[in-house]
Amino acid sequence: MARSFSVRAQPGFTTVALICFFLLYLPIATLVVYAFNAGTSIAIWEGFSLRWFHQAWNNSQVIDASIRSVQIATAAAILATICATMAALATTRTRAYRGLTAKYAFINAPLMVPEIVTAVALLIVFSRVKIATGYSGLGYLILAHTAFCIPFAYLPIRARLEAMDLSLETAAADLYATRWQAFRRVTLPLLWPGILAGLMLAFVISLDDVVITEFVKSGGQDTLPTYMLGQLRRVVTPEMNAISTVFLAISILIVTVFFFISRKRDV
Amino acid sequence: MPSAAGCDDNQRSRQKERDVFSGVIVPEKPDRNAIEVRGVSKRFGIGENAFKALDNVSVTIRENEFFTLLGPSGCGKTTLLRLIAGFDFPTEGQIMLHGQDIAPLPPFKRPVNTVFQSYALFPHMTVGQNIGFGLEMLGKPKAEVKARVDQMLRLVRMEALKDRRTSQISGGQQQRVALARALAPSPKVLLLDEPLSALDYKLRKEMQSELKRLQTETGITFIFVTHDQEEALTMSDRIAVMSAGKILQVGAPWEIYDRPADRFVADFIGETNFLPGTLGAIENGRTTVTLSSGAMLPATLAEGYVPNGPATIVVRPEHARAIREGGDLRGQVENIVYFGTDTHIHVRLDDRNLFTVRQQNSRSRDCGFVVGDAVGVAIAPDGAQVLKD
The missing domain is CATH 2.40.50.140 (Nucleic acid-binding proteins)
Known part of the structure; x- marks a missing residue:
């Protein structure tokens, strides 16, 4: 009877697992199913139809908000990833010194600070800047998103750098590579999966943000999530389900693409 | 490799032109010094916590010599190697390479290459790309890089594995690639940081004679760091025995063994x-x-x-x-x-x-x-x- 211990052999394991999966995915499954509802209700099934996808596609507000979301997320993700890469290089390619831990804490602070606090703070600061400069474009949203995306981009990049053998860069320098050449030819190619992971993560986090966007946006600057929030206050039709379903599909696609890229790079 | 010994100066310089190892200094005077370490100290940390890794070390390493820095771990041998390579800078003192002080130069400006203990092969490049990296950084034309890579592959007997990834070859083969990569730019001095310590006994023996062969064939000065006294005795032209940041004795293997300068050397060797x-x-x-x-x-x-x-x-x-x-x-x-x-x-x-x-x-x-x-x-x-x- 010398069987190795396995959590799967514990009594009730299957039951607990099923309940967890059920709770996690039942609401999402319901949402997806009713996106294809022919009727106007999000609770009563009246047959299969793609009409809500059609309607959302022809809703200029939805398209407008989607484009804005992607613009902000792209800009913020790129900026955040650049900052995060530099921060990760600076905090790992150095001898440990007093204050290094404090720097980690500062970089990761946006993960800990309640989002609503950041949102209110940005609202106050940006409203003054808006008055002083007269500029009220997307820049504020991009800046705000960049700021809270940095730690999300930073974590996978730093993890990758810490796993990298420092002697590789030393070897490059020994073989006549200047600092820039060593970075471009050795550090960057090896860091690439980490940077991609950071970029994707930052993109998804930005795309998803409601609280800060709601506070910082000027009139007519709805992103997809804030637009949906606004709609929910009025009439809820399966159009919301359709938009959410597309949103979900895109997120899954991004994660899948990243998974395959990073797997290929690691071999 | 044809030896330049016995040629007159004129012939020698002409031979240097034709020589495939054209970057290698063929000694003008056979006994010229390759590296001269003058009064070098290295302290890590500041004030009372400072750790003296090297304490006023002076040593001269001759052209074409297989020179070994031997000592227990923490004796400063790797620190001295890193100072010569340029990965660290001395707190005091000078490091002369053929009469020029290289101590303040960054590593990529020194005609000195290193074989690392961990090999430090670039995992995203093939064996051939690894070997060609140094030449490419020096801005050599593509054809020259390719010819030189093929030549180095022959030298370390790895022709068949040129297009393999470095993760797809054995430890002993990685060792050979690391050697070929460091030798490819024809450095004036090759530094070897305990390169055999990761190999098993038989392979280590094999690589010991391989290293000797490469040194003779290329005529490059080797500075070899080890804590293995047997390795030092069998391979070296001269050995420097180090302890606690100082060089205790420099001499040929028989001198170190038969005429130890003090109790530490006698105890450490044999x-x-x-x-x-x-x-x-x-x-x-x-x-x-x-x-x-x-x-x-x-x-x-x-x-x-x-x-x-x-x-x-x-x-x-x-x-x-x-x-x-x-x-x-x-x-x-x-x-x-x-x-x-x-x-x-x-x-x-x-x-x-x-x-x-x-x-x-x-x-x-x-x-x-x-x-x-x-x-x-x-x-x-x-x-x-x-x-x-």
Whole structure:
């Protein structure tokens, strides 16, 4: 009877697992199913139809908000990833010194600070800047998103750098590579999966943000999530389900693409 | 590699042009110094917490030499290597390469390449790309890089693996790639940081002779760091023995082994017996020592050493014999250790010191003693040396 211990052999394991999966995915499954509802209700099934996808596609507000979301997320993700890469290089390619831990804490602070606090703070600061400069474009949203995306981009990049053998860069320098050449030819190619992971993560986090966007946006600057929030206050039709379903599909696609890229790079 | 020895200067410089290792300095004067370390100190940290990794070290490494820095871990040998490579900068002192002070230069401006302990091969490049990296960084034309890579692959006998990833080859093969990569730009000095320590015994033996062959064929000065005294003795032209940030002795392997400068060197290299004794009159670096048993032995003095008072005498195990009757010292056999080629007889002397005798084995008889036997130790006439403690 010398069987190795396995959590799967514990009594009730299957039951607990099923309940967890059920709770996690039942609401999402319901949402997806009713996106294809022919009727106007999000609770009563009246047959299969793609009409809500059609309607959302022809809703200029939805398209407008989607484009804005992607613009902000792209800009913020790129900026955040650049900052995060530099921060990760600076905090790992150095001898440990007093204050290094404090720097980690500062970089990761946006993960800990309640989002609503950041949102209110940005609202106050940006409203003054808006008055002083007269500029009220997307820049504020991009800046705000960049700021809270940095730690999300930073974590996978730093993890990758810490796993990298420092002697590789030393070897490059020994073989006549200047600092820039060593970075471009050795550090960057090896860091690439980490940077991609950071970029994707930052993109998804930005795309998803409601609280800060709601506070910082000027009139007519709805992103997809804030637009949906606004709609929910009025009439809820399966159009919301359709938009959410597309949103979900895109997120899954991004994660899948990243998974395959990073797997290929690691071999 | 054709050797330049015997050519006149004119011929030599012309040969250098044609030479495939065109970057290699063919010595103008055979005894020119490749590296001269002058009064170098290296401290890590500041104030009272500062750790002195190197303490006023000076050493000269000659052109075309296989030079070994030997010492226990923490003795500063790797620090000295890193200073020569440019990965660290000395706190004080100069490092001259062919008469030019390179101490302030960054590593990519020094014509010096390194074979790392971990090999540090670039995992995202093929074997060929790894070997060509240095030449590419030097801005050599593509065709030249390719020719040189092929030549290096032949040199380390790895032609078949050119397009493999470095993760797809064995440890010994990675070692060869690391060597080829460091030799490809024809450095003036090749630094090797314990490169054989990750290999198993047989492969290590094989790579030892491989390294010697490469050094002879390329004519490049090798500076080799190791803590393995056997490795140092078998491979080196000269050895520097280091301890606690200082160089204790520099010399040919036989000098280090047979004429150790002090007790640390004698103890670190090979097996040694230490005996207390009293010195007689000193004449021409020779003296007569009276041992605790009353036996008198002729002995040489370590060079430059002027003793006063009681001294330590060192005798290598192979310079003594175990005999039944008589002998310079008497004792009892405490242990017998069989090594295949020879047998070590550990003798507990009457003054309670331990003395090891090494005896060559023969197929027709055993060592002739059993544990507990009374035994005499006869020391060879030139076997004893007086040491600085």
